[in-house]
Amino acid sequence: AQSVAQPEDQVNVAEGNPLTVKCTYSVSGNPYLFWYVQYPNRGLQFLLKYITGDNLVKGSYGFEAEFNKSQTSFHLKKPSALVSDSALYFCAVRDSAGNMLTFGGGTRLMVKP
Amino acid sequence: DAGITQSPRHKVTETGTPVTLRCHQTENHRYMYWYRQDPGHGLRLIHYSYGVKDTDKGEVSDGYSVSRSKTEDFLLTLESATSSQTSVYFCAISESISPGAQETQYFGPGTRLLVL
Numbered sequence A: 001a002q003s004v005a006q007p008e009d010q011v012n013v014a015e016g017n018p019l020t021v022k023c024t025y026s027v028s029g030n031p032y033l034f035w036y037v038q039y040p041n042r043g044l045q046f047l048l049k050y051i052t053g054d055n056l057v058k059g060s061y062g063f064e065a066e067f068n069k070s071q072t073s074f075h076l077k078k079p080s081a082l083v084s085d086s087a088l089y090f091c092a093v094r095d096s097a098g099n100m101l102t103f104g105g106g107t108r109l110m111v112k113p
Numbered sequence B: 001d002a003g004i005t006q007s008p009r010h011k012v013t014e015t016g017t018p019v020t021l022r023c024h025q026t027e028n029h030r031y032m033y034w035y036r037q038d039p040g041h042g043l044r045l046i047h048y049s050y051g052v053k054d055t056d057k058g059e060v061s062d063g064y065s066v067s068r069s070k071t072e073d074f075l076l077t078l079e080s081a082t083s084s085q086t087s088v089y090f091c092a093i094s095e096s097i098s099p100g101a102q103e104t105q106y107f108g109p110g111t112r113l114l115v116l
Helices: none
Strands: A003-005 A010-014 A019-021 A024-026 A031-038 A044-050 A056-058 A064-068 A073-078 A087-095 A107-112 B004-007 B010-013 B019-025 B031-038 B042-051 B054-057 B064-070 B073-078 B087-094 B111-115
Touching: A003 A087, A010 A019, A019 A107, A024 A073, A031 A064, A031 A073, A044 A056, A044 A064, A073 A087, A087 B042, B004 B087, B010 B019, B019 B031, B019 B087, B019 B111, B031 B064, B031 B073, B042 B064, B042 B073, B054 B064, B073 B087
Parallel strands: A010 A107, B010 B111
Antiparallel strands: A003 A024, A019 A073, A031 A044, A031 A087, A056 A064, A064 A073, A087 A107, B004 B019, B019 B073, B031 B042, B031 B087, B042 B054, B064 B073, B087 B111
8 A cells, every 4th residue: 555654743944944844655666746735724735746757846836856766755845945835735645556646644834934 | 726616615513414515626627536634644535536427435435425427516425424524625636537647636625524
């Protein structure tokens, strides 16, 4: 069975500093990996995805993620955090055989001025 | 929210009563999904649909049923609500052509359900 782990319940970063939100996964076959962001009282918004190709994926709002096959990781990064980036972030994985998307438990990002 | 609406947005109900949540899309996407979101669990798939009248179970389907009589509507029914079904429910859509397709899922705004 496929699974996703987000080891940090919360990440605290000062505005202007780089941020990383961690994600590791387990899946049979090739993984399709996704990051979503959720603002308070809103649905999930798609940020970026990795399907194949370049290991560094660029997405919305200046976010990027790095796929590392040997470490089975797909960490979300941003060079300079904004207070408005404060939200709940979810990593998700789908295997190549079906449409079932499995989510991690989420990481709350707090960016302080 | 990608042309997806959910109704109602908030509902309070009592244990043992039936509840139906509606998801409506204007994107004409083939696939529709129902998830529940609970603290520490992320989102878990309840049921999904791959076409009109075609549905299948997800990870946490017990106590839930679904129906899809039109491409644009996907209904989630709690036949007899329990307190453990208090949650936030999200609908999602995607335009997958075949299993394993790479299409992204897009989410609705959610329905907050409280079962007393």
